[in-house]
Amino acid sequence: MRIVLCYPVGEKHIAQLQAAAPDFEIINAGQERIDELLPTAEIFIGHAKVPVNWDRVLDAGKLRWIQSSAAGMDHCLVPGVIAEDRIVVSSASGLFAPQVAEQTFSLLFGLIRRAPLFFRAEAKRQFMRLPTDDLRGKTVGIVGMGGNGRMIAKMLAPWDVKIVGTDYFPEQKPPEVAELWPAGHLDQLLQCSDYVILTLPLNASTRGLFGQQRFEQMKRGSYLVNVARGAVVQEAALCDALQSGQLAGAGLDVTEVEPLPPESLLWDDPKVMISPHVGAQSFRRVDDSTAMAAINLKRYQRGLTPYNLVDKTLGFPKPADLYRGQSE
Ligand SMILES: NC(=O)C1=CN([C@@H]2O[C@H](COP(=O)(O)OP(=O)(O)OC[C@H]3O[C@@H](n4cnc5c(N)ncnc54)[C@H](O)[C@@H]3O)[C@@H](O)[C@H]2O)C=CC1
Numbered sequence: 001m002r003i004v005l006c007y008p009v010g011e012k013h014i015a016q017l018q019a020a021a022p023d024f025e026i027i028n029a030g031q032e033r034i035d036e037l038l039p040t041a042e043i044f045i046g047h048a049k050v051p052v053n054w055d056r057v058l059d060a061g062k063l064r065w066i067q068s069s070a071a072g073m074d075h076c077l078v079p080g081v082i083a084e085d086r087i088v089v090s091s092a093s094g095l096f097a098p099q100v101a102e103q104t105f106s107l108l109f110g111l112i113r114r115a116p117l118f119f120r121a122e123a124k125r126q127f128m129r130l131p132t133d134d135l136r137g138k139t140v141g142i143v144g145m146g147g148n149g150r151m152i153a154k155m156l157a158p159w160d161v162k163i164v165g166t167d168y169f170p171e172q173k174p175p176e177v178a179e180l181w182p183a184g185h186l187d188q189l190l191q192c193s194d195y196v197i198l199t200l201p202l203n204a205s206t207r208g209l210f211g212q213q214r215f216e217q218m219k220r221g222s223y224l225v226n227v228a229r230g231a232v233v234q235e236a237a238l239c240d241a242l243q244s245g246q247l248a249g250a251g252l253d254v255t256e257v258e259p260l261p262p263e264s265l266l267w268d269d270p271k272v273m274i275s276p277h278v279g280a281q282s283f284r285r286v287d288d289s290t291a292m293a294a295i296n297l298k299r300y301q302r303g304l305t306p307y308n309l310v311d312k313t314l315g316f317p318k319p320a321d322l323y324r325g326q327s328e
């Protein structure tokens with residue numbers, strides 16, 4: 001019985017997992033040995049940013065459970081995994097919400113207070129003193145009111161803003177959100193928001209969701225912050241919307257291709273702030289995801305469904321299955 005890991009863990013993390021599953025052999029395959037070792041595993045813990053040969057894994061027929069160390073499941077919800085009933089999948093949904101919210105704010109406030117322009121001037125030792133926008137009284141639209149979206153709404157509330165959102169489960173409206181519409185009602189959100197924050201998963205129905213048509217629905221001079229997945233946004237259309245002034249700025253923690261290629265026009269645009277997909281990437285990330293994996297490992301061995309069980313049709317967990325810090 002073997003658990004294969006593929007994420008940067010330390011010895012203390014391996015020990016924590018081993019204590020939770022003493023009868024399992026635990027191997028950290030790293031990115032180099034994932035193709036060789038994953039077909040031999042019953043359990044996979046990690047996120048395969050490196051390409052995994054899923055056909056080989058599925059042909060081997062051993063895998064029973066994938067515990068993703070990422071909230072986004074786009075890396076492993078391939079058709080073969082979705083179709084294979086014997087493979088249970090669980091995510092790290094919501095686990096990094098405080099850190100992702102902080103990163104969202106660093107982009108949002110950076111855009112509002114014209115940080116890209118001022119930092120460019122600073123690099124040239126220029127004291128560029130210009131007025132900026134501010135947040136009070138504005139409407140912020142959050143697309144995807146899961147763990148990340150909720151944390152952003154909660155932290156935003158004291159700013160005296162109107163918060164609206166869309167989600168698959170609009171009946172679960174947090175108190176600080178004025179309106180939570182069903183996912184299909186994106187038009188309403190875009191038409192009223194001064195700042196649009198993307199916190200929804202990437203899947204077949206959200207890939208390329210933000211293209212020319214969506215940008216035209218947004219208020220002229222509004223801003224986009226994407227802390228979800230780059231491929232939710234069509235970058236060529238984003239560049240056009242920024243150039244025409246339809247969008248006043250964009251803050252991107254994620255891009256269609258990562259690392260963002262040097263030739264991308266986004267690098268040079270002073271209305272754009274880019275961070276290198278670091279939303280979840282604080283020093284505590286591995287501690288948190290390992291702790292949750294250890295809890296789910298114990299549940300797996302007791303025949304219980306893991307927390308954050310991914311509904312394979314939806315591509316993310318239903319609210320009732322979410323991990324909310326339980327210890328067992
Ligand atoms: N920048 C970064 O470092 C990070 C990025 N992410 C990305 O953010 C996404 C969200 O993460 P969590 O909030 O933790 O996941 P989550 O699973 O808690 O929330 C996802 C929410 O999106 C909603 N949703 C799904 N499709 C939608 C649609 N078309 N329109 C509106 N809402 C929709 C779902 O109902 C769910 O409530 C992940 O899927 C991942 O891609 C997550 C963590 C870190």
Ligand SMILES: O=C(O)C(=O)CO
Nearest residue numbers: 069070071072092280
């Ligand atoms: O958890 C996720 O989905 C992330 O993007 C973290 O890197």
